[in-house]
Amino acid sequence: MITPEILAKYKVTIGIECHVQLNTKTKLFSGADNDARNKEPNAVISPIDFGLPGMLPVLNKEAVILAVRAGKALESDIASVSRFDRKHYFYPDLPKGYQISQLYEPIIIGGVVRVPQEDGSVLDVRIHHAHMEEDAGKLTHYSDYSLVDLNRAGTPLIEIVSEPDMHSAVEAKAYATELYRLMTYAGVTNGDLYQGNMRFDVNISIAPLDAMELGTRAEIKNLNSFRSVERAAEYEYRRQADLLEKGERVIQETRGWDDAAQKTVSQRSKEDAQDYRYMPDPDIPPLRLTEDEIALYQSVVPRLPQYYRDAWRDLQLDRSVADSLLARRAIAELIEAVRVQAGSAATKHVAHWFASSLSDETSEITVGQDDAPRFIELSNMVTANELSSTAAKDIFNELLLGHDSPRIIAERKNILQVSDTGAIAAIVDEVLSDPASAQSVADIKEGKDKAIGFLVGQVMKRSAGTANPGLASQLIREKIKDL
Amino acid sequence: MISRDDVAYLATLSNLQLGEQEAADLQQDLEHIIEYIHQLDELDTSGVEPTYQVSGLENVSRDDLIDTYGLAPEALLALAPLAQDNQVKVPKVL
Numbered sequence: 001m002i003t004p005e006i007l008a009k010y011k012v013t014i015g016i017e018c019h020v021q022l023n024t025k026t027k028l029f030s031g032a033d034n035d036a037r038n039k040e041p042n043a044v045i046s047p048i049d050f051g052l053p054g055m056l057p058v059l060n061k062e063a064v065i066l067a068v069r070a071g072k073a074l075e076s077d078i079a080s081v082s083r084f085d086r087k088h089y090f091y092p093d094l095p096k097g098y099q100i101s102q103l104y105e106p107i108i109i110g111g112v113v114r115v116p117q118e119d120g121s122v123l124d125v126r127i128h129h130a131h132m133e134e135d136a137g138k139l140t141h142y143s144d145y146s147l148v149d150l151n152r153a154g155t156p157l158i159e160i161v162s163e164p165d166m167h168s169a170v171e172a173k174a175y176a177t178e179l180y181r182l183m184t185y186a187g188v189t190n191g192d193l194y195q196g197n198m199r200f201d202v203n204i205s206i207a208p209l210d211a212m213e214l215g216t217r218a219e220i221k222n223l224n225s226f227r228s229v230e231r232a233a234e235y236e237y238r239r240q241a242d243l244l245e246k247g248e249r250v251i252q253e254t255r256g257w258d259d260a261a262q263k264t265v266s267q268r269s270k271e272d273a274q275d276y277r278y279m280p281d282p283d284i285p286p287l288r289l290t291e292d293e294i295a296l297y298q299s300v301v302p303r304l305p306q307y308y309r310d311a312w313r314d315l316q317l318d319r320s321v322a323d324s325l326l327a328r329r330a331i332a333e334l335i336e337a338v339r340v341q342a343g344s345a346a347t348k349h350v351a352h353w354f355a356s357s358l359s360d361e362t363s364e365i366t367v368g369q370d371d372a373p374r375f376i377e378l379s380n381m382v383t384a385n386e387l388s389s390t391a392a393k394d395i396f397n398e399l400l401l402g403h404d405s406p407r408i409i410a411e412r413k414n415i416l417q418v419s420d421t422g423a424i425a426a427i428v429d430e431v432l433s434d435p436a437s438a439q440s441v442a443d444i445k446e447g448k449d450k451a452i453g454f455l456v457g458q459v460m461k462r463s464a465g466t467a468n469p470g471l472a473s474q475l476i477r478e479k480i481k482d483l
Numbered sequence: 484m485i486s487r488d489d490v491a492y493l494a495t496l497s498n499l500q501l502g503e504q505e506a507a508d509l510q511q512d513l514e515h516i517i518e519y520i521h522q523l524d525e526l527d528t529s530g531v532e533p534t535y536q537v538s539g540l541e542n543v544s545r546d547d548l549i550d551t552y553g554l555a556p557e558a559l560l561a562l563a564p565l566a567q568d569n570q571v572k573v574p575k576v577l
Contacts, residue, residue: 024547025547025548025549026547026548026549026550030550031545031548031549031550031551031552032549032550032551033549040569041568041569041570042556042559042560042569042570042571043556043569044556045556045559046550046551046552046554046559047552047554047559050559050562052559052562058543058544058545059543059544059545060544060545060547061544061545061546061547062546062547063547064544083535088496089496090496090497090498091576092571092573092576139576140570141575142575143575144574144575145572145573145574145575146572146573146574146575146576147567147568147570147571147572147573148570148571148572148573149569149570150571275492275496277496280535280536282536282537282538284543285536285538285540285541285542285543286535286536286541286542287541287542287544288541288542
């Protein structure tokens with residue numbers, strides 16, 4: 001049994017490699033369509049992806065530009081010269097017999113991801129490097145044969161390699177989450193985790209607290225959600241601690257994450273370690289980038305998450321609220337537009353509406369910063385008592401779906417709060433003259449103030465919920481005094 | 484020197500199954516090739532940059548535009564020895 005006391009005897013060390021799929025129109029070295037979603041197998045393939053003899057792969061310029069942008073988000077240096085190498089292995093998911101990658105001189109060097117922690121502190125995770133490479137195809141295994149779909153073969157990726165700077169499963173998850181935000185904000189990937197647009201390999205080892213050296217590590221491959229990164233790291237921490245406690249040793253190996261069983265399983269041992277026989281790829285000439293080019297490509301990188309955290313500090317939003325707003329760049333931009341145009345109070349209104357409606361991470365969001373005026377108007381209507389909070393929530397949901405102004409929606413739904421004294425006074429008179437109200441009126445006169453609730457309820461009912469309840473209760477008091 | 488184990492290792496990396504005679508022949512061939520290449524050891528290469536490329540080209544790239552190369556996927560699939568359900572059919576590998 002692994003107890004917290006046992007775990008506390010060991011220090012865990014985690015480094016993460018992340019494959020990020022670049023959102024180009026075509027593949028890294030061929031003009032085949034890079035969008036394989038909802039397509040038949042082998043619908044987006046070219047002679048180059050098929051590895052036909054004599055084909056010449058040619059580098060996609062846009063993939064280079066996106067990698068340079070990613071480098072800005074990672075605070076990295078961009079290599080003035082980078083090169084491509086062949087990584088050899090024989091497996092049907094890459095018909096060429098090698099993957100074109102960058103081993104010796106990658107495009108992105110160094111860098112840091114500043115990871116916000118639960119307690120408000122920041123963990124700096126250093127980036128060793130990031131390189132460009134092509135993705136492999138997909139194999140489906142049957143009893144005595146396999147089928148090969150090369151739609152994804154040649155899709156451009158950058159692989160971001162962190163230093164082993166994380167020391168808990170929570171930190172690993174926080175890093176993965178912030179890396180996701182950085183890459184989606186920088187606009188280099190669509191960030192569709194379900195489609196495998198970002199895949200994490202977690203390297204993890206443990207060692208006694210006083211050990212000078214790191215323990216033997218295991219690598220858990222192909223995690224495609226933040227939660228699986230956290231759970232796999234936590235499971236692996238316990239598994240390795242258990243082995244060491246029993247006097248056994250951790251073997252260096254690749255493991256997979258079984259999401260159904262919530263555990264890692266051995267896939268292959270590094271004892272028969274892969275020998276990829278890397279060599280410079282003679283097909284792809286070196287890539288030279290000038291300072292001016294790098295500056296130009298990076299000039300279009302939009303504001304990154306930390307900008308918004310700093311800008312919103314004075315709003316004192318709950319961390320969970322801020323996190324849900326930051327999950328998508330379009331929402332962060334919209335909230336910031338509201339803040340700049342209308343100030344703190346309106347921003348808090350809008351921020352909380354969004355935070356409570358964004359629980360479903362997969363829901364499609366079509367609004368952006370250009371919609372800020374509509375959300376500001378909604379906030380103003382609430383402040384002016386024209387809408388109840390329930391009605392405001394209702395209209396907010398409609399603002400997400402269409403282009404109508406909140407006032408038009410409120411009028412159409414007939415939920416504008418009536419704050420017209422005359423109109424409410426007429427309803428109050430009706431209610432007070434109703435024999436059913438006599439008991440409550442008598443109670444109030446005797447000082448049982450709570451009885452006013454019933455009367456206000458009657459006013460709301462007769463006004464079909466549109467009366468301003470504060471105003472109704474004030475009028476009721478005045479009228480009863482005069483009775 | 485190329486040992487029989489080296490040949491077996493290379494065969495494994497290349498997914499090749501070699502017969503006894505093939506392995507013996509390859510061992511000899513490889514040894515001759517390595518011997519030939521070793522002539523380079525006679526040269527003093529200190530101060531010579533490694534040769535990554537011989538073309539002298541730099542920055543060869545293309546715009547991000549879809550190109551079908553005038554070929555339908557069916558034409559490519561037809562080149563495979565075996566195909567099934569729009570996929571290339573291969574012997575079970577793992």
